[in-house]
Amino acid sequence: MPKDTFNNLPEEKRNHILEIAIHEFAANPYDVASISNIVRKAGIAKGSFYQYFEDKKDLYRTLIEISTDKKQALLTELPSPSPWSDLFNYLRWQFLSTVIFEIRYPDLSQITFRAFVEEVPFPEMAEELRRRGTTQFFKQMIAQGINFGEVAVWVDSDVAAFLLETVFYQFGKYFIKRLGLSESSTLDIKIFESEEAQQLIDNLMDIIEAGMKRSPKQREDYFNKG
Amino acid sequence: MPKDTFNNLPEEKRNHILEIAIHEFAANPYDVASISNIVRKAGIAKGSFYQYFEDKKDLYRTLIEISTDKKQALLTELPSPSPWSDLFNYLRWQFLSTVIFEIRYPDLSQITFRAFVEEVPFPEMAEELRRRGTTQFFKQMIAQGINFGEVAVWVDSDVAAFLLETVFYQFGKYFIKRLGLSESSTLDIKIFESEEAQQLIDNLMDIIEAGMKRSPKQREDYFNKG
Amino acid sequence: MPKDTFNNLPEEKRNHILEIAIHEFAANPYDVASISNIVRKAGIAKGSFYQYFEDKKDLYRTLIEISTDKKQALLTELPSPSPWSDLFNYLRWQFLSTVIFEIRYPDLSQITFRAFVEEVPFPEMAEELRRRGTTQFFKQMIAQGINFGEVAVWVDSDVAAFLLETVFYQFGKYFIKRLGLSESSTLDIKIFESEEAQQLIDNLMDIIEAGMKRSPKQREDYFNKG
Amino acid sequence: MPKDTFNNLPEEKRNHILEIAIHEFAANPYDVASISNIVRKAGIAKGSFYQYFEDKKDLYRTLIEISTDKKQALLTELPSPSPWSDLFNYLRWQFLSTVIFEIRYPDLSQITFRAFVEEVPFPEMAEELRRRGTTQFFKQMIAQGINFGEVAVWVDSDVAAFLLETVFYQFGKYFIKRLGLSESSTLDIKIFESEEAQQLIDNLMDIIEAGMKRSPKQREDYFNKG
DNA sequence: CATGAATGAGGGTTCATTCAT
DNA sequence: AATGAATGAACCCTCATTCAT
Numbered sequence: 001m002p003k004d005t006f007n008n009l010p011e012e013k014r015n016h017i018l019e020i021a022i023h024e025f026a027a028n029p030y031d032v033a034s035i036s037n038i039v040r041k042a043g044i045a046k047g048s049f050y051q052y053f054e055d056k057k058d059l060y061r062t063l064i065e066i067s068t069d070k071k072q073a074l075l076t077e078l079p080s081p082s083p084w085s086d087l088f089n090y091l092r093w094q095f096l097s098t099v100i101f102e103i104r105y106p107d108l109s110q111i112t113f114r115a116f117v118e119e120v121p122f123p124e125m126a127e128e129l130r131r132r133g134t135t136q137f138f139k140q141m142i143a144q145g146i147n148f149g150e151v152a153v154w155v156d157s158d159v160a161a162f163l164l165e166t167v168f169y170q171f172g173k174y175f176i177k178r179l180g181l182s183e184s185s186t187l188d189i190k191i192f193e194s195e196e197a198q199q200l201i202d203n204l205m206d207i208i209e210a211g212m213k214r215s216p217k218q219r220e221d222y223f224n225k226g
Numbered sequence: 227m228p229k230d231t232f233n234n235l236p237e238e239k240r241n242h243i244l245e246i247a248i249h250e251f252a253a254n255p256y257d258v259a260s261i262s263n264i265v266r267k268a269g270i271a272k273g274s275f276y277q278y279f280e281d282k283k284d285l286y287r288t289l290i291e292i293s294t295d296k297k298q299a300l301l302t303e304l305p306s307p308s309p310w311s312d313l314f315n316y317l318r319w320q321f322l323s324t325v326i327f328e329i330r331y332p333d334l335s336q337i338t339f340r341a342f343v344e345e346v347p348f349p350e351m352a353e354e355l356r357r358r359g360t361t362q363f364f365k366q367m368i369a370q371g372i373n374f375g376e377v378a379v380w381v382d383s384d385v386a387a388f389l390l391e392t393v394f395y396q397f398g399k400y401f402i403k404r405l406g407l408s409e410s411s412t413l414d415i416k417i418f419e420s421e422e423a424q425q426l427i428d429n430l431m432d433i434i435e436a437g438m439k440r441s442p443k444q445r446e447d448y449f450n451k452g
Numbered sequence: 453m454p455k456d457t458f459n460n461l462p463e464e465k466r467n468h469i470l471e472i473a474i475h476e477f478a479a480n481p482y483d484v485a486s487i488s489n490i491v492r493k494a495g496i497a498k499g500s501f502y503q504y505f506e507d508k509k510d511l512y513r514t515l516i517e518i519s520t521d522k523k524q525a526l527l528t529e530l531p532s533p534s535p536w537s538d539l540f541n542y543l544r545w546q547f548l549s550t551v552i553f554e555i556r557y558p559d560l561s562q563i564t565f566r567a568f569v570e571e572v573p574f575p576e577m578a579e580e581l582r583r584r585g586t587t588q589f590f591k592q593m594i595a596q597g598i599n600f601g602e603v604a605v606w607v608d609s610d611v612a613a614f615l616l617e618t619v620f621y622q623f624g625k626y627f628i629k630r631l632g633l634s635e636s637s638t639l640d641i642k643i644f645e646s647e648e649a650q651q652l653i654d655n656l657m658d659i660i661e662a663g664m665k666r667s668p669k670q671r672e673d674y675f676n677k678g
Numbered sequence: 679m680p681k682d683t684f685n686n687l688p689e690e691k692r693n694h695i696l697e698i699a700i701h702e703f704a705a706n707p708y709d710v711a712s713i714s715n716i717v718r719k720a721g722i723a724k725g726s727f728y729q730y731f732e733d734k735k736d737l738y739r740t741l742i743e744i745s746t747d748k749k750q751a752l753l754t755e756l757p758s759p760s761p762w763s764d765l766f767n768y769l770r771w772q773f774l775s776t777v778i779f780e781i782r783y784p785d786l787s788q789i790t791f792r793a794f795v796e797e798v799p800f801p802e803m804a805e806e807l808r809r810r811g812t813t814q815f816f817k818q819m820i821a822q823g824i825n826f827g828e829v830a831v832w833v834d835s836d837v838a839a840f841l842l843e844t845v846f847y848q849f850g851k852y853f854i855k856r857l858g859l860s861e862s863s864t865l866d867i868k869i870f871e872s873e874e875a876q877q878l879i880d881n882l883m884d885i886i887e888a889g890m891k892r893s894p895k896q897r898e899d900y901f902n903k904g
Numbered sequence: 905c906a907t908g909a910a911t912g913a914g915g916g917t918t919c920a921t922t923c924a925t
Numbered sequence: 926a927a928t929g930a931a932t933g934a935a936c937c938c939t940c941a942t943t944c945a946t
Contacts, residue, residue, distance in 0.1 A: 005905070005906095008905095028257075029255040029257065029258060029344065031254070031255070031257070031258040032255065032257045032258060034939080034940075034941090035940080035941060035942085036939075036940065036941080044906085044907095045906060045907045045908055046907080046908060046909090046941090046942085046943095047905095047906065047907050047908060047909095047942095047943085047944080048905080048906055048907070048908095050941090050942070050943080051905070051906075051907095055941080055942075056941065056942090113343075117339070117343045117344075118255060118340075118344065119253075152436075154429070154432065155429065155432075155433065156425070156426070156429040156430075158404065159426065159429045159430050159433070160433065162396075162397075162400045162430075163393060163430065163433065166392055166393055166396045166397075166400075167389055167392055167393065170343075170388075170392045171388075174388050174392075178384065199382070200382070200385065203380070203381065203382040203385045204385050204388075204389065206380065206437075207381065207385070207386065207389065207437040207438055208437060209437075210378075210436060210437045210438070211432075211433040211434060211435075211436045211437025211438075212433055212436070212437075230929090231929070231930065234929085234930085235930090260914085260915075260916090261915080261916060261917090262914070262915070262916080270931080270932095271931060271932045271933060272916090272917085272932085272933070272934095273917095273918080273919080273931070273932055273933065273934090274930075274931055274932070275917095276916090276917065276918075277929085277930065277931075278930095281916075281917075282916065282917095456908090457908070457909065460908085460909085461909085479797075480709070481707040481709070481710065481796060483706075483707065483709070483710045484707060484709040484710060486935085486936075486937090487936085487937060487938085488935070488936070488937080496910080496911095497910060497911045497912060498911085498912070498913095498937090498938080499910070499911055499912065499913095499938090499939080499940080500909075500910055500911070501938095502937090502938065502939075503908085503909065503910075504909095507937080507938075508937065508938090565795070566796075569791075569795045569848075570707070570795075570796065604888075606881070606884065607881065607885065608877070608878070608881040610856065611878065611881045611882050611885070612885065614848075614849075614852050614882075615845060615882065615885065618844055618845055618848045618852075619841060619844055619845065622840075622844045623840075623844075626840045626844075630836065630840075651834070652834070652837065655832070655833065655834040655837045656837050656840075656841065658832065658833075658889075659833060659837070659838065659841065659886075659889040659890055660885075660889060661889075662830075662888060662889045662890075663884075663885040663886060663887075663888045663889025663890075664885055664888070664889075683926070683927095686926095712918080712919075712920090713919080713920060713921085714918075714919065714920080722927090722928095723927060723928045723929055724920090724921085724928080724929060724930090725921095725922085725923080725926095725927065725928050725929060725930095726926080726927055726928070726929095728920090728921070728922080729926065729927075729928095733920080733921075734920065734921090
């Protein structure tokens with residue numbers, strides 16, 4: 001919730017400030033990210049900053065929101081399969097968009113990642129993040145997948161959601177490192193046309209799918225294990 | 227490599243200082259962790275700290291080493307299945323020990339986790355960590371599993387290792403939260419006698435095993451997918 | 453190159469801070485001069501200092517520049533004989549101005565002196581000082597003096613320049629002590645109206661002049677020495 | 679005045695400590711020279727140091743004394759012309775020994791130099807140094823030289839002594855730099871056999887001699903100047 | 905609405921010195 | 926006589942935030 005002063009700014013200036021702030025908070029943990037750095041690089045007065053934002057925390061909250069919004073926008077932009085028709089297809093799609101998000105907005109992605117793994121110094125925000133985050137959504141999908149017979153009945157939906165979320169948050173960075181992409185890569189989505197990229201994503205998704213899918217063999221294994 | 231001064235300290239005092247330091251570095255990223263805080267809580271003079279350690283980095287290195295050592299000690303303490311006889315059994319055991327480590331030493335676990343996901347300000351140490359870390363080990367095991375027919379041939383060993391490592395590092399925290407264990411839990415290993423705990427671990431491992439295991443059905447799926 | 457913040461300060465405050473800083477750096481070698489002392493005496497916050505200057509080195513550089521500038525201003529203020537008409541007259545004048553500088557700005561003089569004899573912790577600045585310093589200038593003048601027949605041909609211009617510079621840098625302090633002048637002497641240039649002061653300067657300059665001047669006797673001595 | 683404890687030390691150990699201390703105080707101004715450094719390099723306990731010396735000041739005083747003593751020893755070691763037979767010959771000799779001292783004991787020389795130009799934080803010691811130093815001695819010699827007709831009558835003996843002392847203290851460093859000698863030069867006195875070295879010293883001394891010597895020409899100049 | 909000077913607490917680190925062993 | 930742990934003040938520097946203009 002930046003102040004009105006900030007929202008009334010010319011869009012260009014507003015974005016300039018935000019970009020620099022995003023870069024700073026991506027590069028450093030919350031406490032280390034420096035307002036002084038941001039205003040210096042943005043070329044605005046220290047005092048101005050505090051007329052735009054309540055305080056450091058306010059800025060941070062704004063960045064998290066931006067990240068969430070951009071992610072949402074990306075999701076609606078990409079052609080989406082119905083989550084209800086084919087669960088694993090849908091997960092594959094979710095997965096793909098996470099990677100695209102990472103490539104398109106590496107800094108925002110990093111900020112969200114930090115919020116996920118570090119304890120941001122505001123417990124209430126971490127909680128909020130998790131609520132609005134993917135965890136609950138994943139859990140519901142898995143649960144429904146079980147009901148619809150797509151997912152093996154023995155799968156604990158909470159455990160599966162944890163696994164999905166955890167891997168999702170880290171895969172972007174792994175993907176980039178594995179493919180040797182520079183961070184400032186402007187190839188964007190074209191990357192996914194390469195065979196190697198496709199195989200990478202498919203491979204991970206295949207493992208996950210095989211791990212959860214309901215199949216006679218798995219059912220048999222499960223009930224015989226004892 | 228703390229100075230001799232530190233090693234010559236009475237064990238009680240040494241441990242007292244280390245515990246407080248461990249807690250500080252578990253609670254904060256490296257740059258935020260405060261030597262001033264540590265000496266204040268430990269009740270020692272600022273100057274004394276620098277008789278014990280070269281500098282902040284030296285202390286940090288020491289904590290990482292302690293963590294590595296304790297983890298190693300735990301591994302040798304637990305009855306270990308051969309990694310070569312049954313891969314998934316072995317992974318299950320590795321997994322279990324990670325969780326036990328998390329419960330027994332939550333702060334050390336958190337420090338290692340930070341070293342894994344945050345950019346530690348010392349590239350050379352991150353490298354060392356990764357070398358001594360589990361990534362390479364996992365990859366080799368998966369590769370061998372493929373050769374021995376335990377793991378599906380289509381699995382990319384690097385992707386699988388990424389998945390394993392990522393989940394391993396996060397599962398401890400999830401486990402504790404899921405079971406509602408306070409951090410200072412002294413129950414220790416007895417926790418695992420509870421049915422709920424066992425099911426939690428088994429469930430995750432079952433997913434992973436099902437996801438990678440070689441099976442006629444999976445092979446068929448794979449080659450038909452195209 | 454202090455920051456704008458400093459240059460925008462009211463002149464009085466700016467000068468107040470500079471005076472205190474000058475006194476501190478005159479009284480102590482660079483490493484011993486204390487920013488904490490300066491801000492305490494100047495009555496400003498520690499943080500304010502770093503709004504004015506980049507760091508300790510920046511302040512020091514500023515002081516050196518002030519000294520150079522004031523020296524230059526003094527030189528242009530005093531009626532100057534041509535260096536090319538009568539070398540020794542010119543040296544006498546240079547000499548006189550050094551002493552006046554020492555009396556008018558004893559602290560600045562001391563700072564320059566320190567930069568000259570102590571190892572300033574910044575090699576690049578020492579180099580710069582020496583380039584802009586008097587050494588090269590003296591050497592050239594002596595060399596020309598030899599060509600023009602004013603200076604004895606056997607004089608090594610480098611040695612002579614060394615002698616001149618060395619004595620120049622130290623004479624101010626000697627002068628003050630010899631005449632028993634308090635440092636805060638406000639008499640300024642009137643001092644030089646006293647017979648004693650005049651004689652002091654003349655005496656030293658006479659020795660130097662006699663030592664270097666070309667004369668039949670000296671030439672004879674020189675060539676007979678063998 | 680080190681404590682007895684120090685004097686009872688095996689000579690080798692004593693010298694080892696002193697050498698390291700001398701190096702430290704040569705490399706740094708008094709306040710910057712670090713006891714911690716010294717004991718670390720000397721391999722002795724911090725506490726031991728304070729059983730050898732009263733405090734930092736005590737050590738420093740000792741070093742100054744050592745320097746004075748070594749200088750004295752060198753003077754008696756070198757074949758000395760009588761100061762009373764030929765003043766300028768004698769000065770030349772004094773001068774030569776200063777340079778030799780600088781080359782043989784560059785660190786001690788540097789310490790004395792620091793005591794001479796920096797304000798050592800103990801005014802009483804600086805005073806003592808000056809009393810035991812060469813100033814008074816030079817002045818007396820010049821005065822006698824005037825009486826004996828060697829030195830021009832118009833020369834102010836105090837001014838001349840100042841000039842001599844100032845140049846003496848700085849010439850060593852200039853000499854070394856001019857001849858491009860490394861500081862660790864082991865050539866020692868052989869250096870002076872080189873023509874260049876001889877010429878350097880002679881040139882400076884010739885200037886000084888010509889500047890002060892009584893001669894008909896100079897007298898004439900002097901009395902005609904008015 | 906923008907500015908940027910002012911603040912003081914806190915950061916990591918080094919120091920000379922003391923004192924119990 | 927030797928040791929080396931303990932001390933706390935001091936060092937330079939950065940920080941988020943306030944407020945008068």
